[in-house]
Amino acid sequence: MGVSIRPLLEGCRHPVGFADIPGVAAIDANNALYQFLSIIRQADGTPLQDTQGRVTSHLSGLLFRTAHFLENGIMPLYIFDGSPPVFKARTIAGRRGIRQAGEERWAEALERGDTDGAYRAAMQSTRVDGAILSSGKRLLDALGVPWMVAPSEGEAQSAHFVNSGIATYSVSQDYDSLLFGASVLIRNLTVSGKRRIGGRQVTVSPERISLSEFLDTLGITREQLIRIGILIGTDFNEGIHGIGPKKALKIVRDGRFSGVMEEKAPDTDPEPIMEFFLSPPVIDEYQPEWKPPDSDSLMKILCDEYGFSPERIRPVLERIDGPQKGQQSGQMRLDAWG
DNA sequence: CGCATAGA
DNA sequence: TCTATGCGG
Numbered sequence: 012m013g014v015s016i017r018p019l020l021e022g023c024r025h026p027v028g029f030a031d032i033p034g035v036a037a038i039d040a041n042n043a044l045y046q047f048l049s050i051i052r053q054a055d056g057t058p059l060q061d062t063q064g065r066v067t068s069h070l071s072g073l074l075f076r077t078a079h080f081l082e083n084g085i086m087p088l089y090i091f092d093g094s095p096p097v098f099k100a101r102t103i104a105g106r107r108g109i110r111q112a113g114e115e116r117w118a119e120a121l122e123r124g125d126t127d128g129a130y131r132a133a134m135q136s137t138r139v140d141g142a143i144l145s146s147g148k149r150l151l152d153a154l155g156v157p158w159m160v161a162p163s164e165g166e167a168q169s170a171h172f173v174n175s176g177i178a179t180y181s182v183s184q185d186y187d188s189l190l191f192g193a194s195v196l197i198r199n200l201t202v203s204g205k206r207r208i209g210g211r212q213v214t215v216s217p218e219r220i221s222l223s224e225f226l227d228t229l230g231i232t233r234e235q236l237i238r239i240g241i242l243i244g245t246d247f248n249e250g251i252h253g254i255g256p257k258k259a260l261k262i263v264r265d266g267r268f269s270g271v272m273e274e275k276a277p278d279t280d281p282e283p284i285m286e287f288f289l290s291p292p293v294i295d296e297y298q299p300e301w302k303p304p305d306s307d308s309l310m311k312i313l314c315d316e317y318g319f320s321p322e323r324i325r326p327v328l329e330r331i332d333g334p335q336k337g338q339q340s341g342q343m344r345l346d347a348w349g
Numbered sequence: 350c351g352c353a354t355a356g357a
Numbered sequence: 358t359c360t361a362t363g364c365g366g
Contacts, residue, residue: 051350051365059366067366068350075351203351318366323352 013185014240018256020186023225024198024218032197032219033084034179035299037169040089040158041139042183044147047072049137055126056117056133061318069143070150070317074327077154079202081331088178088299089151089158090165091144096287098247110136146317153309154331155302159294164246167191167291177297180219189222190240190288192233196220229260237288238268238281247284251275304331 051068052058058068080087095103113135120128151158161168166185170193172178180195181188188196199215226233242259244250251271254262262271272281306328313319 047350053364059364061366065366071365072350079351201350320365323365326352 012246013183013187014190014245015243016186016189016236016239016256019229019239019260020220020225023220023228025220026216027197027219028217029079029083029085029200029202032180032217035086035088035172035177036080036180036182036197036200037172037178038087038089039165039169039181039183039185039188040091040147041165042185043073043076043089044069044139044143045137046184048139048143049134052130052133054130055121056129056131056136058133061316065146065317066143067317067319069147070313070319073147073150074154074313074324076202077151077156078327078331081156086299086301087156088172089156090168090172091148091158091160092165093161093163093292096163096247096283098283098287101249102246110138113137146312149312150309153305153312155304157299157301159297159299162292162294164191164291166193168293169193171291171293171295172297175295177299187246189220189225190233190237190245191291192222192289194222196222231260231263234285234289235263237285238263240288241279241281241284242268242271245284245288247287248276248279248281304328306332 047069048058048066051072058066059071060066060068077087113132117129117132117136120126120132148158159168164187166181166183166188169178169181169183170188170191173181173188173193173195180197181193182197182200184198186196197217197219199217201215201217222233226236229236231239239256239259241248242251242254242262243256254271254275262268268281272279309328310321310324313324314321
């Protein structure tokens with residue numbers, strides 16, 4: 012999932028709180044849905060679902076997190092993936108294989124009563140399908156929160172909006188938006204500061220990453236950062252076995268990128284990948300609009316349709332329907348936050 | 350994940 | 358006030 016440049020970010024990951032980052036958050040919607048689906052599960056891996064067996068984990072996650080954003084002056088703009096580039100096909104096929112293996116291991120773990128193993132396998136089986144996407148979009152509509160489908164990668168569109176001023180920062184767990192040029196990336200933007208990794212509870216805090224600071228710290232350009240990504244592997248190519256972030260940094264600094272690619276990955280043409288990161292298909296003109304939440308629709312969708320308890324939903328609606336009325340409802344001017 | 354509740 | 362735990366759908 013995404014490019015693994017984490018070890019290079021030492022010293023560039025600055026802790027932030029919700030209150031520190033008012034503005035328009037360009038959220039990688041597929042990434043957010045994936046996180047909710049993989050994590051919001053019972054101990055044995057069973058996701059939240061209604062009486063008909065439809066999964067509802069993502070609706071719970073979206074609702075509570077979006078409410079928290081709005082309460083803190085963060086204006087969410089959800090950006091969904093459009094058509095992947097052709098060279099992502101291998102990655103997509105690989106993920107399908109991982110999911111299928113996860114499903115099988117989940118069933119096996121349940122059979123032998125291995126709850127922890129079942130949970131981990133269930134996470135691996137996570138899939139963002141059409142039903143998840145459409146129900147998520149309907150919930151966002153009822154919340155009055157804007158969303159769009161990018162022409163191609165959502166992270167690319169997020170980066171474009173951040174750099175054109177439509178958004179203040181990009182929100183994702185992946186680092187890809189940095190390769191796409193997003194000037195600011197916020198990770199771990201969760202309410203509780205808790206995350207389950209490999210079935211274990213870990214405390215993580217929201218962090219802000221500035222692309223320019225990151226590049227300056229390493230003394231490289233964005234083109235060089237993309238070359239590092241290509242060496243270690245991106246969503247669009249496999250990467251070279253035995254080369255991690257540290258080695259890749261050295262290779263790129265030494266100007267040996269092309270040589271190493273030709274020698275170790277002769278079948279991969281880095282040019283289209285480089286080109287895709289530098290100028291991906293994106294939409295330029297877009298005016299996000301935040302509306303007051305439609306409480307009736309929200310109750311109808313969540314409680315009538317998906318079986319959420321009204322007692323759990325009502326307090327959330329009161330939180331987002333009161334304080335921000337007038338201030339944040341209606342059309343927002345982009346310069347509201349400078 | 351995020352919320353409510355319980356116990357320190 | 359804080360941390361641990363269970364539940365939600």
